[in-house]
Amino acid sequence: MPELPEVETTKNGLAPHIVGKRITAVNIYQPQLRWPVAEEATTLVGLVSSDIERRAKYMLWHFSTGSLVMHLGMSGTMRVVSAQSALKKHDHFEVVFDDRTALRFNDPRRFGAILWQPKGETLKVLSQLGPEPLSDDFDGQYLHQALTKRKGAIKNAVMDNKVVVGVGNIYASESLFMSGIHPKRAANKVSLARCKLLAGFIKTVLEKAIGEGGTTLKDFTQTDGSPGYFxxxxxxxxxxxxxxxxxxxxxxxxxxxxxxxxYCPKCQR
Structure with a gap:
């Protein structure tokens, strides 16, 4: 499944090709993904997008009337192509622009999502998320406080989106190794000093992965088709x-x- 760096890479790759362009058509080829594809997407015809940002593993594509909320799921990819090019198998959703290019969402497993968030509202899937790991809101002090009542494994805790968003399996494993913390250690037994180390390494690992274009997994490629190298x-x-x-x-x-x-049984305790 694409994790935070892969989603950030996708967002960064898409932005120059979809922000500021006028939409001329929206085509829904498969209306049922993880949830039904938002029919409100068709109301975007004639509008120009103002921005695209990432929240956790969601991409929010902003318009004057609201935001299209997109999730890659387990196997989803997005690419910008000529609107005249042939559709590929599993191309489920398409936005066509006035420069005759198109954004296409391809998702063989159909666990992705295309949702609509009206302006001024927050979707339920976004309302209970923890802080962004690369923001100032996430640090060792916050992490230590968030873990005080958690008796389960520290690895599960840092992968919980209510604690901090976007730290998936790969990056949790790598951050815990760099911090010298065993993944099964009880979360509420991790000291403040080690929480500060862990929070710092989570930031380091994610920033490095984003810089390398994300981690290549079976289903992920960047929007230009090239893999990540982390x-x-x-x-x-x-x-x-x-x-x-x-x-x-x-x-x-x-x-x-x-x-x-x-994990390393010698380096991680």
Whole structure:
């Protein structure tokens, strides 16, 4: 599933091609994704978008009447192409612009979403989200306070969007390794000092991944078709039974919260 850096990369790639352009047509080829595709999207014909931003793993494409809220799901991709080019299999949604280009959303597994948020309102899926990990609202002090009543594994806690958004499986594993924290350690047993380390490394890992264009997974490519390169720099994720780059111990794999977790038994306590 695309994580925060992949969504940020997609948003950054799309922005120059879709912001400030007038929409001439909206085509819904598959009305049922994770939720029904917002019929309000068709009312965007004739409008010009003002901006696109990311909130957690959602992209909010802003217009004068509201925002189109888009989620890539597990396998979704967005690309800008000539409006005259042939549709691909699983192209479910299309926005055509006055310069004869088109934004197309392709999603083989159909877990993505195209929703509508009226101006001045906040969708339920966005209303209970925690702070952005790269914002000033997220730091070690906040994280330590947020974990005080959480007895479960620290890895599950930092992947909870109510605690902090967008820290998915890959980046949680990498940040915990860099912080020297075992992924199964009880969240409320992580000291303030270690929470400060962890918050800092979450920011570092995410910023580096965004700079590298996201992590290449089976289903993710950037809007221009090129892959992200952060996967080449992973310390533990996907490296089970290989030696730790830091100490030489063998990287372990364990299922935590129904997700595969990777860690160094020597470096992480």
């Amino acid at each position: 996967a080449q720099q992973l310390n533990v994720y996907g490296r089970a039974d290989l030696p730790c780059n830091q100490c030489g111990a063998i990287i372990k794999k364990q299922v935590i919260g129904q997700r595969s977790s990777f």
